[in-house]
Amino acid sequence: MDKKAKKKGKLKQKLTDKYRLVVLNENTFEERFSLKLSRLNVFVLGGVLSFLLILVTTFIITFTPIKEYIPGYSSTELKIKATKLAFQTDSLKRKLDIINDYTKALQPILNGEIEPEIIDSAAFSLGKVEIKDSLLHATREDSIFREKIESQDRFPIQNNADTNVEIVFFAPLNGIISQSFDPNTKHLAVDITAPKNAPVKATADGTVIFSGWTTETGYVLILKHDHDYMSVYKHNGNLLKQQGDFVKSGEVIASVGSTGELSTGPHLHFELWSGGYAVNPTNLIDFR
Template identity: 35%
Template sequence: MKKREKKAASHNAKKKSFWKRIRFKYKLSFINESTLDEVFSFRVSQLWFFSAVCLFALSLIIITSLIIITTPIRNYLPGYLDAEVRREIVQSAVKADSLDAALKLQQRYLSNVTAIITGKMKPDSIHAVDSSSYINADYNIPRSKDEAAFVKKYEEEEKYNLSSTNAPRLTENAFFYKPVNGVISSHYNIEKRHYGVDLVAGIKESVVSTLEGTVIYTGNDPAFGNVIAVQHKNGFTSVYKHNDMLLKDVGDHVVAGEAIALVGNTGRLSTGPHLHFELWYRGTSVNPEEYIAF
């Protein structure tokens, strides 16, 4: 019993000695070396010193965390890139692509002007390029007033036509994709036997099928270069001319918006990279601008 009491007393004494030691205050003085006068002094204990270090470390952690959370530095942390930042990156990439296309269009315009001034090209031998009329592709555009009026007029004319009661409407369940993202340089003019529209676009830019269908012709024409034609199930046929390269063969099935060729400058009648696009309905040419928002 006495040994246990001695051990307990010794343990308590050590415990009290430890707390007394860390709470014991030390005097820290600053003395002028020349006069040996005490300039400044303060008392500090080990407990106060460790508490101050812990508080400083905690404050440093909090400040660092706030800086990371409230500044763009957080984007450099692995796995922190959120959906909003990804969306901004995608939007920036789309804007950069649009600016690049506009810059190429402007460079083409300047090169044409330079060629005309230096006499290397005749003014009437090029398509007009207006960089200010550049239009981005937008496949969610509603029907224009002219298109709506045309459809309404056609439906009124065919309403009492018994022979076509079961026939599909001209544009029923049909949404026409823009064949290429470009600027119209020459419009549809049946009097001049220009049965389509010319779209100025960048060389080797993708040409897409305006509707779902089957490729019925691919070949090279001396006047129109590489030509591809697609037959659609609603009676329409689309024709794409002056291509640099054809990506599909006869008999291939294509979906609306699928790339079928690349923009080029082939054929005797071509004076620059562009796409000549024609739209035919049951053997009769129609104005593509009445169906597609270019």
Template identity: 30%
Template sequence: MSDPITLMILSPYGAPVKQIMLSKKIFWFTGFLFIAVLTGLGFGAYDYYQLRQTAFDTRELEGTITSHQEIVLIQRRQIQKFAGEINLLKSKLMALNGFEKQIRVIANLDHPDAQNGLFGVGGSIPEDLDPKLSLKEKHNSLIREMHGQIDQLEQASENQEAYFETLLKELDGQKTLLACTPAIRPTKGVITSAFGSRNSPFTNLKEFHKGLDIAARKGTPVYVTANGKVTFAGVKGAFGKLIVVDHGHGLVTRYAHLSKILKKTGDRVKRSEKIGLMGNTGRSTGPHLHYEVRLNGMPVNPKKYILN
């Protein structure tokens, strides 16, 4: 049996020395166990530190990912809003384009051929994109789409502006034409003789009546039926006191048998302006207005030019 190992424990206060007798096996086993425990504690502490560091890194990474996800979500919502606004503007432009076409139809104006291709219909928003694309590819695709639609809207707005400018000019021309086109009754009263073939009130023979006879009391106001210029105001044979108004565009109106002329040659007149009073001058059987409309020198039915 091997010699035991003696451990002496000294007291700092002068107490007797304590001795502990251990066999070598127990001593070495205890030492090995102590070293093993220390080693285990060291590895445990290292693993714990690594786990804590990994957990910290994981939380930090999760925070970064969450932050990026929030940024991406905000950008996505902004892009969705932007895309929606672009499509709304496009819809409004298309509505304006349709409104312009309706005006042209009503005003009987030609349509510019280029209007049919104002811009393509529809537009992508984020939900329309291929879900297989990466986030970066989606972002780049959306940016390209946005720029493309912005360019398209700019071109469309320029086109629509040009169309409206053209339309305004054409409508202005139409407005002038409409203002110079006879459109109202020249006086109150009863139509006693229509335009066309009739028996003459003087000879009872067939003749072509070139105007419209409207009978009422002497002195009933007579109104010009469209904007124009007085080219004659005076007495002319069987017409008696006569006013002739040139409306331009080949249109001329005549107002005969007046009792009084209120305008003179060269005067500018506007529709519904009083130009004379009904009478019985010239070759006439009673107080009435003989009203004529001539287009390019040819008598036409005045009823076609009475809208009220």
């Protein structure tokens, strides 16, 4: 017991022993400053200063913009901006997917891969499928209506297409037709020869839905017109309009060229489409 009491007494004495911190003038040894300290005072003072330092640091980080420089911290404003950017990115991705799908749908037209539809007319007789009314439970009115439809030409790809349209088309180029519209050879256009760099004009008011390059048909431009009409201009030398541009009838949109693997000389390959079907341009346009 005495040893433990002596150790405690010595520890207490060490903590409470006073020490003097004196600051002297090096030349005159004059006392400038003195401070009485003990180990206990030093520990207490150090703890208080550490607590104040932690308190001040926490206050600065919490209530000042310096917190934004801490790795891993994100403010509410930054979170809001990040959320908005995420929504905008998603919207742009959806729009891009729509444009890609639309472009893929136009590729058969651009590459000339459209197969002529089966035409059950006198000029293109491929046979008819007979349907028994008894199997369809068709009424007399249904039969009469079907016979009326079957007696008409359902495809405007033929040369006798209806010319009573509510839109007026003009010749896109002044030149000579070197190859006419011929569904039998799958040439669903007219080729117009003209000098290189001659101006190619819009056949009617419309919006550019494609303006770019393809391997087989070179520089291609497609216009979307009213009443579900589209005009296609292939083998151009230069394109003067971009996708999304609105053009007026007769406005110069490209120049005559001979671009693409299928071109044999300066000319314009001009196609006209209505409701997804090829139309003979000479039925609607006077090229003379």
